[in-house]
Amino acid sequence: MADKTLYQKKIRLGDGLLKGSIYAAAALTFTVLLGLMGYLLVRGLPHISWGFLSHTYSETDPQQNGILPMLLNTLYVVGITVLIAGPVGIASAVYLTQYAKQGRFVAIVRFAAEVLSGIPSILFGLFGYTVFCQLLRLGTSLLAGCLTMALCVLPTLIRTTEEALLSVPRLYTQGAMALGAGKLRVILGILLPNAMPGILTALVLTMGRIVGESAALLFTAGMSYGMPRGVFSHAMESGRTLTLHLYQTAREAATPDAMNVAFGTAAVLLILIFLLNRIAWLLGKVLKKGES
Amino acid sequence: MTRLWKKPGMRPSCKRAAAMVLGLCSMGMFFLPQMTFVFRDIRYVASGWELVFAKGFWFGDAQEGSLIAVPLLLRLAVLGGMLCAAAGTVGLWCCRPSFSGIAYLLSGISPLVSLVAAASLQSTAAQLHIHEMSVEYRLPFMCVLAAGVVCAVLALWTQGVEALAQAVFLTASCVSIGAVLLLTVYLFAAGVPAIAQIGFFRFLFGTQWDAGQGKFGIFPLLLATLSATAGAVLVGVPVGVLTAVFLREMAGERVAKWMRPAVELLAGIPSVVYGFFGMLVVVPAIRGMFGQASIGDSLLAAIVILSIMVIPTIVNVTEQSLGAVPKAWRQASLGLGATPVQTVFRVTIPAARRGILSGVILGVGRAVGETMAVIMVAGNVAEFPRLLGSVRFLTTGIAMEMSYASGLHRQALFSIGLILFLFLMAVNLSFTMLAKRGAGHGR
Numbered sequence: 001m002a003d004k005t006l007y008q009k010k011i012r013l014g015d016g017l018l019k020g021s022i023y024a025a026a027a028l029t030f031t032v033l034l035g036l037m038g039y040l041l042v043r044g045l046p047h048i049s050w051g052f053l054s055h056t057y058s059e060t061d062p063q064q065n066g067i068l069p070m071l072l073n074t075l076y077v078v079g080i081t082v083l084i085a086g087p088v089g090i091a092s093a094v095y096l097t098q099y100a101k102q103g104r105f106v107a108i109v110r111f112a113a114e115v116l117s118g119i120p121s122i123l124f125g126l127f128g129y130t131v132f133c134q135l136l137r138l139g140t141s142l143l144a145g146c147l148t149m150a151l152c153v154l155p156t157l158i159r160t161t162e163e164a165l166l167s168v169p170r171l172y173t174q175g176a177m178a179l180g181a182g183k184l185r186v187i188l189g190i191l192l193p194n195a196m197p198g199i200l201t202a203l204v205l206t207m208g209r210i211v212g213e214s215a216a217l218l219f220t221a222g223m224s225y226g227m228p229r230g231v232f233s234h235a236m237e238s239g240r241t242l243t244l245h246l247y248q249t250a251r252e253a254a255t256p257d258a259m260n261v262a263f264g265t266a267a268v269l270l271i272l273i274f275l276l277n278r279i280a281w282l283l284g285k286v287l288k289k290g291e292s
Numbered sequence: 293m294t295r296l297w298k299k300p301g302m303r304p305s306c307k308r309a310a311a312m313v314l315g316l317c318s319m320g321m322f323f324l325p326q327m328t329f330v331f332r333d334i335r336y337v338a339s340g341w342e343l344v345f346a347k348g349f350w351f352g353d354a355q356e357g358s359l360i361a362v363p364l365l366l367r368l369a370v371l372g373g374m375l376c377a378a379a380g381t382v383g384l385w386c387c388r389p390s391f392s393g394i395a396y397l398l399s400g401i402s403p404l405v406s407l408v409a410a411a412s413l414q415s416t417a418a419q420l421h422i423h424e425m426s427v428e429y430r431l432p433f434m435c436v437l438a439a440g441v442v443c444a445v446l447a448l449w450t451q452g453v454e455a456l457a458q459a460v461f462l463t464a465s466c467v468s469i470g471a472v473l474l475l476t477v478y479l480f481a482a483g484v485p486a487i488a489q490i491g492f493f494r495f496l497f498g499t500q501w502d503a504g505q506g507k508f509g510i511f512p513l514l515l516a517t518l519s520a521t522a523g524a525v526l527v528g529v530p531v532g533v534l535t536a537v538f539l540r541e542m543a544g545e546r547v548a549k550w551m552r553p554a555v556e557l558l559a560g561i562p563s564v565v566y567g568f569f570g571m572l573v574v575v576p577a578i579r580g581m582f583g584q585a586s587i588g589d590s591l592l593a594a595i596v597i598l599s600i601m602v603i604p605t606i607v608n609v610t611e612q613s614l615g616a617v618p619k620a621w622r623q624a625s626l627g628l629g630a631t632p633v634q635t636v637f638r639v640t641i642p643a644a645r646r647g648i649l650s651g652v653i654l655g656v657g658r659a660v661g662e663t664m665a666v667i668m669v670a671g672n673v674a675e676f677p678r679l680l681g682s683v684r685f686l687t688t689g690i691a692m693e694m695s696y697a698s699g700l701h702r703q704a705l706f707s708i709g710l711i712l713f714l715f716l717m718a719v720n721l722s723f724t725m726l727a728k729r730g731a732g733h734g735r
Contacts, residue, residue, distance in 0.1 A: 087464070214663075
C-alpha cells in the first residue's frame, strides 16, 4: 500500500452501492411515470377527436361512442361541488383565522378536518348514499353526488384556505383597522383580495380532486349515460362522470372498439388533470411574485 | 339618519319588523297543508297541526285496516319548528336579536328533520307491505324553510352588518364540524348493530365471507388489506425515499425542476386511471410471468399498483422534510470528511426521519382506503390472501356488494366501513402525535 498516492481515490463499495440504489430508485420512479403516461397517451390520443368529445354514448349501440354526456356530468359535479363547498370552506377558514379565539374550538375544528381528510372516499360514498340519496330523498342523482363530494373536499379546502389567509401580512390588516375599517370591511377589502391567488390555487386543486374522484360517486351519482334533458333538472338525474365511465367501459369492454372508448377517456382525464395542475402551478407562481 | 340617543340594537327598524312579520307567517304555515301522503289511491293532506295531534293514518276500509302512526320525530320536528319561529318572534319583540336569530335558524332547519322523519314513515309502511306509499311536499313546507333562513338573517342584521357577518362565518364552520360529527356518529350507529348481532369476534375473525349463506367473517378481507398495504409500503417507501433523496441531494436544479412537477402530477392522477393501467399492463404481465400459477388478477398486481400510487405521496413529503434539514448540518458532516453518500444516510435522512415517517403514514392511509384502483386488478374473490391468488379488500368488499345488499348483509357492509374508519383513525392519530412530537423537538 506504500505506493498509494494522495490523489488515488479509495474505492468505497458501500457508498457505490447506496449511490447506485438512489439512482436506481429515481430511474424506476420516472420510468414508471413516463411509462404510465406514455402508454395511456399513445394508446388514447388517437381516439380523441371532435366526434369523440361531442357525441352521445350508448352501451347497446356501438355507433354511439362519444363522451359528451360524461364530460357534461363531470362539469356539473365540479361546478356544483365548488359552489357548495367553496363558500362554506372559505367562510369557515375566515372564521377560524379571524374570529375564533385560538383555543379549544379551533383545535377541535382542526382535529375534525384532520380526521375527515384521512377518511377514504368509499366511506363518504356509503354515508352520502344513505343520508343524501335515501334519507333526504335525492335519489341517485348528481346533486347527491355533489353533496357527498362537498363533504369529501371540505377539510382540505378549509386547511389550504386557512394557510392562504394566514400568509397575508398582518401589517395589511392592522393598517386597515387603524384607518378605522370594520372587521368585515378588512376581510372583504384587504384579506380576501390579498389571499386570492392562494384561495384560487386551493380551489383548482379541489377541482382536480373532484375530477379524479370515483368511489364516492359510485353509489351517489350513479351510472346513467343519458344526455341532460334540462339545464337545471339534470342535477336531479343520475349521471356518470368521466372516471366512472372509464371504470365501467374498461370492465365491460368485450371488443377492441369498446376498449378504445376507455383509452380515449383515460387520455382525456390525464389531459384534464394536467391542465388543472398547470393552472394551480401558474397561480402559485403569481403568489410567489406577489410575495417578493 | 341615525338617531344617536337610542342604542343601535333597540332601534325599531324595518328589518326587525320584516323579520317579525315573516316569523308570524312561518308560524301560520303550521296551520296550512304541508304534506300529502299518498297510499295507493288514498290521499291524506296533512297540515302541521294535524301532523302533531292526529293519531296516524288509517289505511284500509273502515272495518279492516291498519293505523300507521305518525313518527314521534316528525311530530317533534313540526311542533319544534313552529315553537322556534314563535320564540324567534318573541325574542325580537324583547330585543334579543342573537337569540331570535338562532331560533329562526332552528325553525328553518326543522323541515329537513321532518323530511328525514317522513322517510322513516315510508319504511314503516313498507313493513306493512304498503309499497305504493309516497310523500309529497306542499308549498307551505318549503316556505317554513325559506322563511326561517331569511328571518334569521334579518334578525341578526338588526345588530349591524358586522354581527351578521360573524354569524354567517360561524354558521359555516359549524356546518363543517357538524358534518364530521354526523359522519362519525353515523358510521358508529350504522356499523355497531351488525357487529353486535354477528358477534365481535365472529365478525372480525370469522374466516368465511358468504353473504348468501349468512356468513359474515371479514378476516380474509382484513388480512388482504393488511398484506397489500404492507407490500405497498415495503416497495413504495424505499423507492420513494430514495427518489426524494435523488431529487433533493443528487439531481441538479435543472433536472429537479422538471421532475418535481412530474411527481406532483403523478400524485393527482385519478385512481381509476391507475386501475386501468394495472388492468392492461400489470395483470397480463403477471399472467405471462407465472403462467399456470396465476390468472393475473391477484394480490401481487394490487401491491404493484398501490406501490406506484403511494410513491408520489412519499416523495413529496420526504422531499419537504429533507429540505427542512439545516444546510449547516450537511456542511459540518462534509467538513468532517464524510462522503456525500455517507452524509445523506448518516445525517440528512436521520434528521428528517419524522417527516419521512409522516409521509409513510400518509401513504398507508392512501393504500388502506384505496378502492377503485384495486377493484380493477385484484379479482375480488373473498379468500385468504395468496400472493398470486385473487383477493378482496375491505374497501372493495363494500364497493362490490353495496348496490344489491339488504338486511343484515347491508349492515355488515356498514360494519366493514366502521372497522376501516377506526383503523384509519388510529393511523391518523399516530400521525398527529408524531407531528406534535416532531414540533416539540424543533428541527
